[in-house]
Amino acid sequence: QVVTSGDVIQDRPLYEVGGKGLFVKEIEEALLDGRADFAVHSIKDVPAGLPPGLGIHCIPKRSSPYDALIVRAALLGDAPFTLEQLPLGAKVGTSSLRRGLALAGIRPDLQIVPLRGNVDTRLGKLDSGELEAIVLAEAGLLRLGLESRVTARLTAELSLPAVGQGALGIESREGDARVAAALTTVHDAPTALAVGVERGILRALGADCKTPIAAFAELDNDEQFFKRADHFRVRAWVAEPDGSQRGQLDESVSLPGTEEEADDLGRALGTRLLEARGS
Template sequence: MTTTPGIDRPLLLGTRRSELATTQSGHVADMLRARGLEVELVLVTTEGDTNRAPLSRIGGTGVFVSALRDALLDGSIDLAVHSLKDLPVEQPAGLVVAATPSREDSRDVLVARDGLTLESLPAGARVGTGSPRREAQLRATRPDLDVRELRGNVPTRIATVADGELDAVVLAGAGIRRLGLTDAVTQWLEPTDMVCAPGQGALAVECRADDAAVRAHLEPLDDPDTRAAVTAERAVLGALEAGCSAPVGAFATVADGELALRTFAGPREGGETFREEVTASLADAPDPLSAAEALGRRTGTALRTRGADALPGVGEVPQPADRQSSKETE
């Protein structure tokens, strides 16, 4: 093993304390170790780990990342691994997402009693989720379900079904896979049925913008197709001026230089929903990431024009000054 050039000690990787977070961070650490680097995990407690109130009440945007970013800025750690869907859209001064490794499965999953699926759950079935986005889509698809707010780590949420407290829960499939719990899944929900959160299934590896040595080691971990896809998805949130707790979904794929983007927005209580499906070619674009961002922003603007502007959480995250004047025309 070697230390990072320019650093006379092991690389310090900050992570939340949950089993899923340490598993994800361990994956990135192993990628760096495979490149001959020595890496140590540093456990950091965030507000989202200690405050058990619903995310929509405590302000979901940033509650899982602020403490990690503070540790980066004060030099306590050299890099941090985040679930990309937890990151606010706007990047803080002094920090940069140096890598987005290849994405895990972005789909949501249903874990239900008796092997039930979303279609076969009986009327009145109790379904748990901590996500306004999932709640909105569940009620749009199955208004007869009893959707209940749920917090806790992945095993705890699954246990509510095994214990009979709930009939089903909806979770992110990426976390299920990373924890080796796929046997509990009774249905993988396709994007046509449940549009995922922007960035879901992807990781963001963040470091200080002026730390050239660490950035040089992180950049080879970046997957260009994942980066383009999540750039488009997060640009939808940016155009909507929405945080990660808004009832908004966005999912993009890149294949043969073609970017396809599917979006959803709708009220948590059910009712009229807003959806867009668009494509753009990245193959001939001078800057593929700028093209991906432009498509996402145009799509988010279209959703606002159609009525998504009235949804809770939309229009609540200020845009940076250099985008305020152009956001309606991009």
């Protein structure tokens, strides 16, 4: 068992203590010294740059890329509940700068409260009455069998997802043919292309953990996921932590043929995003 710094440090926002890379550092050390053959990450927590000798060699099919609103049971009735129905000045827990800015753009009256810990810890703070609502990645709740806790899905129009949100990335040593062969059975090329574009944008931005970033690549015809469509719709934004100096893009681009082309495409889009931001 490997315990990461991200698991241990729970009393401060990630951007104050080293960013999401805190969830992978110790695991990558185990890969490099041979204690582990591969590691399964939530790819949104994996930095754009990887240590020499390691790579993301498998990306399974993506789960939900969206954020989910979870509201305290006492506020719910029988009818569907939306973000707009939260009480004036409600306390909403999230430690994501991206989610905080998205919420503030929809409901400036909401109080954004820093929230760390595993899913059970976060749900416990909600259920105890400390908060009126929390926002989590829907994919994490689905994987834990907690879909019944989702009050409302926040669509990309409301809260544009983080880079790679909903996708897993399997990291392993470069040149390890045995592991690579085993991983091909669960690799999903379409998801890898979409995530490759998003991570290419992240690489181009070269931003640190204090910079809120969102990027989402999807086909226009989502019901026929990669079967007939030949263009991605790519949406992305980057801003200062206070929401200022914001740049954004929404473009239709030809579907890349390889993961290398996806990365190149993402980098080109990221450069345009920086230009739109005025950096």
